[in-house]
Amino acid sequence: MDLRIKKEKIKIILIDDDEIMRALFRNVFWIHGDKDVYDVKIFVSLEDAKKQIDKESFIPDIIFLDIMIPLLQSGDCMEEEIKRSKCFIEKLKSEYKYKNTKIIVYSDQKEKSIKEEVSKLGADGYIIKGNLMPKEIVNFVNKIYESNNKN
Amino acid sequence: MSQIIKTENLNLWYDKGKATEVHALKNINIGIEKGDYVSFFGPSGCGKTTILYAVSGIDRFQEGKVLINDVDISGLTNQELAVFRQTGIGIVFQQFNLVPSLNVLKNISLPMLFVGISSEKAEIEARKLIERLDLTKYANRYPHELSGGQQQRVGIARALANDPPIIIADEPLGNLDSANAKMVLNFLKELNEKDGRTIIMVTHEAWSLRDVKTIFHMKDGVVLDVEKTNAGSVGNSISKHLNEQLSSMSSENNKNVSDEEKISARILANFLLRGYSMDEIRRFESFVNERFENKIDKKEFRRLINKPFKEGGVGLWKKKAERVTIYLESILDEKKNVEHIYKTLEKNPELSIMDEIHAIRNWLLDGYTGQITPNQAMALDQVISDRVRDFIPSSKVVELLDLSKNKDGVGLSFRAAQVMSEKLELILNDSEVNYNSSHVDNENFEKKL
Numbered sequence: 001m002d003l004r005i006k007k008e009k010i011k012i013i014l015i016d017d018d019e020i021m022r023a024l025f026r027n028v029f030w031i032h033g034d035k036d037v038y039d040v041k042i043f044v045s046l047e048d049a050k051k052q053i054d055k056e057s058f059i060p061d062i063i064f065l066d067i068m069i070p071l072l073q074s075g076d077c078m079e080e081e082i083k084r085s086k087c088f089i090e091k092l093k094s095e096y097k098y099k100n101t102k103i104i105v106y107s108d109q110k111e112k113s114i115k116e117e118v119s120k121l122g123a124d125g126y127i128i129k130g131n132l133m134p135k136e137i138v139n140f141v142n143k144i145y146e147s148n149n150k151n
Numbered sequence: 152m153s154q155i156i157k158t159e160n161l162n163l164w165y166d167k168g169k170a171t172e173v174h175a176l177k178n179i180n181i182g183i184e185k186g187d188y189v190s191f192f193g194p195s196g197c198g199k200t201t202i203l204y205a206v207s208g209i210d211r212f213q214e215g216k217v218l219i220n221d222v223d224i225s226g227l228t229n230q231e232l233a234v235f236r237q238t239g240i241g242i243v244f245q246q247f248n249l250v251p252s253l254n255v256l257k258n259i260s261l262p263m264l265f266v267g268i269s270s271e272k273a274e275i276e277a278r279k280l281i282e283r284l285d286l287t288k289y290a291n292r293y294p295h296e297l298s299g300g301q302q303q304r305v306g307i308a309r310a311l312a313n314d315p316p317i318i319i320a321d322e323p324l325g326n327l328d329s330a331n332a333k334m335v336l337n338f339l340k341e342l343n344e345k346d347g348r349t350i351i352m353v354t355h356e357a358w359s360l361r362d363v364k365t366i367f368h369m370k371d372g373v374v375l376d377v378e379k380t381n382a383g384s385v386g387n388s389i390s391k392h393l394n395e396q397l398s399s400m401s402s403e404n405n406k407n408v409s410d411e412e413k414i415s416a417r418i419l420a421n422f423l424l425r426g427y428s429m430d431e432i433r434r435f436e437s438f439v440n441e442r443f444e445n446k447i448d449k450k451e452f453r454r455l456i457n458k459p460f461k462e463g464g465v466g467l468w469k470k471k472a473e474r475v476t477i478y479l480e481s482i483l484d485e486k487k488n489v490e491h492i493y494k495t496l497e498k499n500p501e502l503s504i505m506d507e508i509h510a511i512r513n514w515l516l517d518g519y520t521g522q523i524t525p526n527q528a529m530a531l532d533q534v535i536s537d538r539v540r541d542f543i544p545s546s547k548v549v550e551l552l553d554l555s556k557n558k559d560g561v562g563l564s565f566r567a568a569q570v571m572s573e574k575l576e577l578i579l580n581d582s583e584v585n586y587n588s589s590h591v592d593n594e595n596f597e598k599k600l
Contacts, residue, residue: 020267023234030222031239032316108269130269133276134238135314 009039010145011058015049016042016066024134025064032138046088053092060101062144065089066129067107067114082114086121093122102144153220155317155349156183156206161215163205175201176212177372183365185316188343188350190360193369195429199353202369203319206351207240208232219317237265241310243335245322247302249294255281255305256290262312280308284338295526299505300331307338318342320352324359325426328505336362355429357421412443415482415492423475424465426504431540435465442479449480459541466541468579471507508535511578515571521563530561538575548572 014025022042029038041058043049052058065088068081089105092098102124107114115126125144132140161179166172175198183189191199204210206217208224216223219239227235249258256277263273281290284304294302303323310318320339324332340362343350352363360366360380368375420436427435435456442452457472458464467475482492512531516523523531534551537543543551552568554560563571 018267019230020234020265023228023230024238024266027227027231027234028238030220031235035220035222128269130267131272133263133268133272133314134266 010037010062010141011060012038012040012141013049013053013060013063014040014042015044015046015063017044018066021066021129025137028134028137029141032135033142038141046084050088053098059097061148062102062104062141063092064104064106065123067105067118086118089118089121089123100148102148104144153185154182154218155185155187155220156351157181157216157218157221158202158206159216159218161202161205161212161217163201163210163212163214167213175372176205179215179374181367181374181377183349183351185349186343186347187365188339188352188363189365189367190352190354190363191367191369192354192357192360193375195355196371197369198372199369200321201372203321203351203353207242207319208236234266237262238313239315240317240319241312241315243303243306243310243318243320243323245325247294247299247306247326249302249305249309251294254291254293255286255297255308258294258305259308259312262309266313277308277312280311283311284308298525299326300328300334303327303331303335307335311342315348317349317351320350322353322355324354324356326505328509329425330506332359356425357418358425413440415487416440416443418492419479419482423478424504431460431465434460438465439479443483449476452476452479468539468541470578471539504536504539508532508539511535511539511575514578515574519567519571521567527556527561527563530556530559534561535575539579545572545576548575 012025012029014022016022016025022044025040025042029035029040041052041060043052049063053060065085067085085105089103092101092103103122104125104127105118105123106127106129108129118126127140158179158181161176162174163176164172164174177198179202191202193199201210205212206219208217208227212225216225218224219235224232224235250261253261256274259277259280260270260273263276264270268276278290281287284307286301286304286308289297289301289305294305297305303326318339320335323335323339327335336359339350339352342348343362352359354360364380366378366380368378416436416439419439420432424432424435438447438452438455441447442449447455453472453476455463456465456467456475457469458466460466481487509532512528512535515531515535531552534543534548538545538548549565549568549572550560552561552563552571553565554562556562561568
């Protein structure tokens with residue numbers, strides 16, 4: 001599929017407190033792709049992302065979610081952070097308007113248990129942080145988008 | 152096809168507002184197509200390197216725009232710019248610029264770690280590049296344990312680390328011998344044709360433009376014109392742009408020389424003095440023009456090109472000066488035209504100064520029974536280079552060969568230093584001595600080390 005001929009942009013959200021990841025996501029889609037094909041919104045916290053997602057007009061195609069993001073002003077433990085992310089996934093998956101939104105969880109946690117847990121909640125994919133090369137991120141998004149649209 | 156790089160009224164000053172102010176780029180408006188192989192070509196100081204670093208986001212420009220895939224990079228934050236420099240472009244440097252304390256594998260992995268790739272993934276990707284560049288057996292070696300050609304291969308692998316769509320090569324052949332220079336050119340061609348990457352090369356050596364598809368001719372910070380070359384027509388194309396360059400040169404000293412002869416002189420200077428500095432090449436070119444005009448005879452030409460550079464000559468050693476003089480006389484006798492000269496030299500260029508130095512080094516070491524490390528070989532090359540160009544007298548050669556390795560000398564015994572210095576003087580002054588420069592086998596020499 002030639003992604004450039006589609007009328008609407010591919011809407012992507014990244015939620016991550018890691019500055020490098022945010023800068024990478026802001027750049028990689030125009031470097032390796034086409035700035036007119038992707039609409040990338042970047043958030044540093046779940047609260048910020050929720051505000052944007054609640055706006056009717058922006059229904060993302062894909063959300064990349066770091067499983068562990070601290071609250072902006074809080075020193076939560078790891079379990080709390082994971083719990084909040086899980087709630088976020090659960091809430092989104094329960095709403096009809098996000099039925100086509102794919103949620104890709106990523107983390108530097110290699111334990112299988114987390115992968116299984118988020119999968120049970122309805123997450124559509126799980127990747128290990130730092131395992132995708134910049135260009136592979138773009139290819140990964142294209143692939144998800146294409147298979148989503150085929151279905 | 153879409154433009155991957157575009158500049159709009161790009162202006163860049165160094166030391167703006169100071170007495171030393173230089174307006175290095177003046178209203179540059181160019182477009183580079185995705186998948187093109189371009190070169191910025193022009194004399195030293197024309198702005199060709201500056202434009203490379205401006206479009207790479209390394210040099211900050213004061214006016215205008217640089218658009219990469221239609222995104223204005225002056226609007227990026229420092230962090231975004233850093234990510235762009237790591238993932239959008241890969242730079243191959245003349246001086247290789249490897250990190251001395253990291254081995255080959257780590258040098259290649261480094262740009263990936265900068266953008267958050269995990270160390271496990273970075274190692275997997277770096278090993279793929281190591282294999283592609285035929286560096287497998289050097290993966291755990293450190294830069295100082297590698298030859299110039301091997302270091303440049305590591306430099307290319309590192310430039311490819313984050314799989315960038317644009318490759319920038321800044322005089323990538325400057326420190327390489329012929330075999331390695333050809334290898335780098337072939338690889339740049341492969342990156343362009345096979346991978347579809349956009350290649351931008353800066354060079355002052357006309358022969359290295361052989362695979363380039365678009366040439367931006369530059370002078371005094373301005374792009375004079377853009378030229379599309381056709382496959383197989385680089386000879387014509389280079390003649391054409393040399394002609395254009397020459398037409399803008401002062402013709403005061405050359406008013407009796409025809410354009411054809413001026414172009415011949417420039418081609419000869421570029422091909423016969425490969426690896427020399429622009430100042431040395433230009434001075435050589437002026438003597439060739441004088442010879443063409445018959446202002447000087449064969450003997451005087453040979454004397455001038457043999458005379459040390461600081462005394463107004465070119466500083467070619469006696470044997471090379473003789474070889475070059477004989478070649479020039481054959482061109483004059485047979486009245487060869489520009490096309491003929493270019494084609495002959497393109498097929499069989501004069502060995503670059505690096506090749507000559509390696510050949511001399513091999514000849515000097517023939518019969519030497521001690522062990523020489525790669526570092527010592529490099530120090531020896533430097534001494535040979537300085538002596539053949541007449542930068543240092545023969546007495547200094549013994550001193551440098553004998554000086555300890557820690558003090559940037561070669562670290563040979565005094566006796567060995569004396570023998571080698573005498574042999575070197577033989578090469579420089581006796582045309583009967585043959586160090587077999589046509590059979591340089593540098594790779595094998597490296598294996599012996």
